[in-house]
Amino acid sequence: MPPRPRKPFRPQGQSGFKPKKTAPSEDKGWDPVAAWYDKLVGEAGSDYHRHVILPATLKWLDLQGGESILDVCCGQGVLVKPLLEGKIGRYLGVDASPRLIKAAKSRHGSDKRVSFVTADACQPGEWADGTYDAATCLMAVHDVPEPVGMFQNISDGLKPGGKVVLVFMHPCFRIPRQSHWGWDADQKIQYRRLDSYGSAREIQIATHPGKGTGEETIFYHRPLAQLLSAIGEDGLAVVGCEELYSHRRSQGGGAFSKAEHRAVEEFPMFMALVAIKRS
Incomplete structure (x- = not known):
């Protein structure tokens, strides 16, 4: 079955934006910063991967063994090892970065259950073939x-009734x-300050702040309503949500440490959404 043509996402209201157009053949995702990202995440994942992101993903996947898994924007394959430990049947990782795919293959390519493809996840592809029990996007x-x-x-990649687990930076916080974090000395509270939320925007992110390397990525902020609308536009229905909080705690004492502990328990860092493909 040939891939369906893509419908551009046009969010309603004044908060929409038009992303810069990039030819699919030229889009290599995080390839320019692949070395930095691979060093940051590695095989086992960053501190947040190990303690927050991966445990939440595996919990919501609820693997029973033998499943086929589609990992979209897989990077260097940080999810592969825990999935294999869960005795999955088949894994396909998709990412636009040839360098990250190369790193993933060097770590996991020898396992016959595992394969990778270099492809833009936003463009039609034969890899989205409707044969997968579950999908992830971390x-x-x-x-x-x-x-x-x-x-x-x-x-398109999922079987009818298949699920996808999405974990991403919390769009509200x-x-x-x-x-930003702020400190109210009078009230002795740490608070979260938002300078904007409702306007979708592209934000340039430097990978080595202050070092002048010139390596940057783009963060696409979208309000939560836009994300939910985008998920539901083509046959996915959200059935679960979890807000994920930092595991880190201040090692100091006094009023500031107490306030910091309270703040990290009140303001989530990440969001996990679970959606199923409607039959």
Whole structure:
């Protein structure tokens, strides 16, 4: 069956934006910063991967063994090892970055259950073939310019009733350069300040702040309503949600430490959504 043509995502209201157009053949995702990202995440994942992101993903996947898994925007394959430990039947990782796919193959390519393909997750692809029991997309929803294209591919890749687990930066509280921690000395509370939320925007992120390397990525902030609309536009229905909080705690004492502990328990860092493909 040939891939369906892509419908551009046009969010309603004044908060929409038009992402910069990039030819599919030229889009290599995080390839320019692949070395930095691979060093940051590695095989086992960053501190947040190990303690927050991966445990939540595996919980919501609820693997029984033998499943086929589609990992969209897989990067260097940080999810592969825990999935294999869960005795999955088949895994396909898809990412636009040739360098990250190369790193993934070097770590996991010898396992016959595992395969990788270099492809833009937002563009039609034969890899989205409707044969997968479940799909994942970890920390990448905010990295793609056309979310509807990616969610449509995920839907196309799943069997009817298949599930997808999405984990991403919390769109209400973690907006680069638009959200900050603050300290109220009078009330002795740590608070979260938001400079904007309702306006979708592209935000340039430097991978080595202050070092002048010139390496940058783009963070696509979208309000939560836009993301939910994009997910539901092509056959996916959200059935579960979890807000994920930091595991880190201050090692100091006094009023500030107490306030910091309370703040990290009140303001989530990530969001996990679970959706199923409607029959």
